[in-house]
Amino acid sequence: xxxxxxxxxxxxxxxxxxxxxxxxxxxxxxxxxxxxxxxxxxxxxxxxxxxxxxxxxxxxxxxxxxxxxxxxxxxxxxxxxxxxxxxxxxxxxxxxxxxxxxxxxxxxxxxxxxxxxxxxxxxxxxxxx
Amino acid sequence: xxxxxxxxxxxxxxxxxxxxxxxxxxxxxxxxxxxxxxxxxxxxxxxxxxxxxxxxxxxxxxxxxxxxxxxxxxxxxxxxxxxxxxxxxxxxxxxxxxxxxxxxxxxxxxxxxxxxxxxxxxxxxxxxxxxxxxxxxxxxxxxxxxxxxxxxxxxxxxxxxxxxxxxxxxxxxxxxxxxxxxxxxxxxxxxxxxxxxxxxxxxxxxxxxxxxxxxxxxxxxxxxxxxxxxxxxxxxxxxxxxxxxxxxxxxxxxxxxxxxxxxxxxxxxxxxxxxxxxxxxxxxxxxxxxxxxxxxxxxxxxxxxxxxxxxxxxxxxxxxxxxxxxxxxxxxxxxxxxxxxxxxxxxxxxxxxxxxxxxxxxxxxxxx
Numbered sequence: 001x002x003x004x005x006x007x008x009x010x011x012x013x014x015x016x017x018x019x020x021x022x023x024x025x026x027x028x029x030x031x032x033x034x035x036x037x038x039x040x041x042x043x044x045x046x047x048x049x050x051x052x053x054x055x056x057x058x059x060x061x062x063x064x065x066x067x068x069x070x071x072x073x074x075x076x077x078x079x080x081x082x083x084x085x086x087x088x089x090x091x092x093x094x095x096x097x098x099x100x101x102x103x104x105x106x107x108x109x110x111x112x113x114x115x116x117x118x119x120x121x122x123x124x125x126x127x128x129x
Numbered sequence: 130x131x132x133x134x135x136x137x138x139x140x141x142x143x144x145x146x147x148x149x150x151x152x153x154x155x156x157x158x159x160x161x162x163x164x165x166x167x168x169x170x171x172x173x174x175x176x177x178x179x180x181x182x183x184x185x186x187x188x189x190x191x192x193x194x195x196x197x198x199x200x201x202x203x204x205x206x207x208x209x210x211x212x213x214x215x216x217x218x219x220x221x222x223x224x225x226x227x228x229x230x231x232x233x234x235x236x237x238x239x240x241x242x243x244x245x246x247x248x249x250x251x252x253x254x255x256x257x258x259x260x261x262x263x264x265x266x267x268x269x270x271x272x273x274x275x276x277x278x279x280x281x282x283x284x285x286x287x288x289x290x291x292x293x294x295x296x297x298x299x300x301x302x303x304x305x306x307x308x309x310x311x312x313x314x315x316x317x318x319x320x321x322x323x324x325x326x327x328x329x330x331x332x333x334x335x336x337x338x339x340x341x342x343x344x345x346x347x348x349x350x351x352x353x354x355x356x357x358x359x360x361x362x363x364x365x366x367x368x369x370x371x372x373x374x375x376x377x378x379x380x381x382x383x384x385x386x387x388x389x390x391x392x393x394x395x396x397x398x399x400x401x402x403x404x405x406x407x408x409x410x411x412x413x414x415x416x417x418x419x420x421x422x423x424x425x426x427x428x429x430x431x432x433x434x435x436x437x438x439x440x441x442x443x444x445x446x447x448x449x450x451x452x453x454x455x456x457x458x459x460x461x462x463x464x465x466x467x468x469x470x471x472x473x474x475x476x477x478x479x480x481x482x483x484x485x486x487x488x489x490x491x492x493x494x495x496x497x
Contacts (some may be wrong), residue, residue, distance in 0.1 A: 036151075036358065037168040039448035040426050040455075042477075058477065060426045062167040062448055063358050084424065 001124075002029045004095055008111055009120035010071035012053075015095060018111050023072055026099045027059065027090065030124050035061040038090045041083040043100060048076045050103060052110065057100060059090065072110045074103030139184035140275050140336040148354055156249030158185040160357050167358035171450040174322055174363055177351030178281035180343055181360060183328075184336065187251030187271040190243040195264040200242050202399060203261055204234060205382055207392035211236045216302045216319055218390055221257060222400030226381040226407060230254050231372055233319060235304060243270065245328075247372045261399070275336030279343060280326030280355075280363075282493075287347035288327055292316065301325075310342035321360065323367025323491055366449050368418060368458065368488035374429055374445045375416055375458055384412040384460065386488075414441065415466040418488035419474065421455035425481045427474040433459050434473040434480055440465050443474060449490060456490050457483070 007015045013031035017024040032038065040060040050056050050070035057068045079101050083089060090098035105111070115123060136159035145152060150161035161182065163170060173179050191200055201208045206219035213236055221229035230250040235243050246254045251271060259267050279288055289296050294307035294316055304317035315330040331339050344352060361371070370376050375385055382391050383404055392398075393405055421427060426446055433441035441461030449456045457474065465472060468487045473480035 036163060037166055040424060042425075060448075062362060062450075063162065065426065065428060 001033065002095065003117045003121050005117045007095065007117065008071075008114035009117070009123075010069065010114055011123065012069045012071070013124075014068060014071045016071050016111060016114060018105070018108070021105050021108055022077070022102055023074060023105050023111065024099050024102050025056070025071060026094055027068060028120070029094050031066075032091050032094045032098070035059060035064065035066060037062045038087045041087045041090070041100070043079045043083065044076050046076050046079060050074055050076065050101075059087075068100065070103075071114055072103070073106040075106070076101050076103050078102040137185070139182055140333045141182040141184060141340055144337050144340055145182065145354075150354070150356060153357075155357055156185060156247070158248055160185060161354070162358045163356040164354050167356070167362060168450045170353065170355045170359035171362050173351060173353050174281045174324060174355055174359065175451050176282070177353075178279065178283040178287055178326075178347055179322075179355035179359070180340065180347070180352060181278040181280065181355050182275075182340070183278050183360075184275040184333070185248035186276050187246040187248065187254065187269070188243055188274045188276075188330070189246060189251075189255055189258055190241070190268040190270055191258065191262070191265050192241045192268065193265045194240055196240050196242050196266075199261065199263055199265040200234060201396050203258060204232075205391040205398055205400065205404070206234075207395050208234065208236070209395065213238055214303055214305060216304055216317055218302075220376075220382050220387065220390060221254065222382065222398070222404070223378065224399055224403065226383075226400045226403035227378040228372070228376045228380055228382060228385075229257050229378070231370060231376055231387075235315075235317070245276070250372060273333055275331050275333045275339075277329045277331065277336070277340060277343065278320055278322075278326065279329060279347075279352075280320045280322040280324050281352075282324060283347065283350040283352065284324070284326040287343065287350055287352055288316070290346045291342060310339055310346075312339050314339070321367075321369055322363040323369070323489065324363075324493055361445075362447050362450055365445055365447055365456065365458070366451055366489065366491035368490060370416075370458075371445060380460075381407055381412065383407050384414050385416045411463060413463075414460040415463050416444070416458055417441075417461055417466050418486045418490055419443070419446075419457040419459055419472070419483040420486045420490075421457070421474070422482040422484060424455075425474075425476045425479075426455050427457040427459075427476065427481070427483065432475040433461050433465075433483075434475055435465055437480070439475075440472070446474075451491050458488075461485075
């Protein structure tokens with residue numbers, strides 16, 4: 001299972017990539033693996049204000065529906081429209097083409113409160129035990 | 130995933146672990162939900178063959194001179210039409226017509242029958258059958274029996290390599306006792322996928338070796354192990370009911386569209402008077418197939434709407450891998466049950482357009 005060093009992680013299995021004041025958000029390799037074949041994704045509209053820990057969207061696999069939570073607060077500036085027709089991209093490339101939304105961060109320091117790759121690796125090891 | 134009460138394991142639990150299956154709780158059992166991925170497994174069964182461990186299901190034998198009469202009292206279908214070596218899909222009903230369980234009933238001889246029952250209902254069914262046993266002997270064979278399902282267009286060719294049994298002459302809903310890979314097996318031409326296939330009852334002690342022999346024999350045909358996830362999408366495409374979704378103590382077989390398994394003319398059975406009344410008065414709701422016309426998945430419990438008014442409730446829904454569409458089964462008021470009716474399902478506060486469609490959603494082309 002892949003946990004890139006360059007990203008930060010939430011306990012709800014979202015990842016965040018930060019570039020200046022803009023953050024890209026998606027779900028982790030572990031999350032897509034647990035969900036199985038993803039068949040539907042619901043994302044917010046551009047301009048939507050995301051509150052931290054509030055649902056930003058929904059991912060449905062064949063077997064389950066799962067909320068995706070905003071790991072940080074911010075305003076949506078772009079959504080990955082390709083997921084509407086090809087939600088399986090999240091299974092194939094969760095950290096790349098399977099990104100979900102880009103936001104301008106309300107507070108760039110909020111990212112510091114998220115887990116590092118090492119912490120996230122330990123977190124899911126504990127969750128699986 | 131940690132669990133409170135200890136989960137039960139089938140004789141194939143170790144084999145599932147070695148195959149890397151994802152294991153989940155189902156009806157008190159720790160069962161494989163998938164091995165390679167639900168959609169890939171689903172396609173394997175539709176195009177080649179799949180092997181399922183369904184040993185969590187229960188087997189309850191009814192024997193003695195009263196066996197036939199007891200089985201008839203317990204079940205809605207007409208057991209007078211059942212001959213030795215034949216299986217019947219049938220229902221156990223309460224006096225009010227509510228469904229205790231949907232089961233298959235095997236006639237081994239005039240004084241020897243057995244029920245194959247849902248895992249989640251096995252204890253309840255055993256109590257129910259014992260309570261109506263009169264003079265018949267009731268024996269729970271569940272722990273001693275493993276059940277493997279071999280399903281798909283290649284199933285017969287694969288099985289033929291391992292058994293001398295005359296499979297070509299074994300029709301749908303018939304069974305035969307023979308050896309498979311050397312192990313004494315009851316071979317039943319039945320299944321829960323909408324494909325041709327077999328259910329193989331074998332001693333628990335032989336289960337793992339039979340499982341391995343089948344996977345080895347079918348590898349070149351594309352046979353692979355299939356989890357409960359694909360079992361659910363396969364049965365839903367075929368519009369086969371699942372207890373706890375389409376059926377429960379408060380639903381009747383008539384509302385569920387199972388009238389052809391209810392022999393209202395003939396011998397008495399538990400629930401007959403209530404079901405006769407329902408047939409005369411008309412069922413207050415009917416199970417229908419829905420196809421989503423906009424993106425989304427309709428899940429169990431979601432409201433079915435007509436012009437913003439709730440007129441029904443989804444019982445099962447999924448993305449159908451063979452069809453490439455989202456489908457659902459739902460109970461609706463009879464006035465909305467006609468194919469073509471335009472309705473909506475409420476998905477997270479949003480009304481998503483659906484149409485009532487004929488079932489089954491998927492029907493295999495006849496190959497035999």
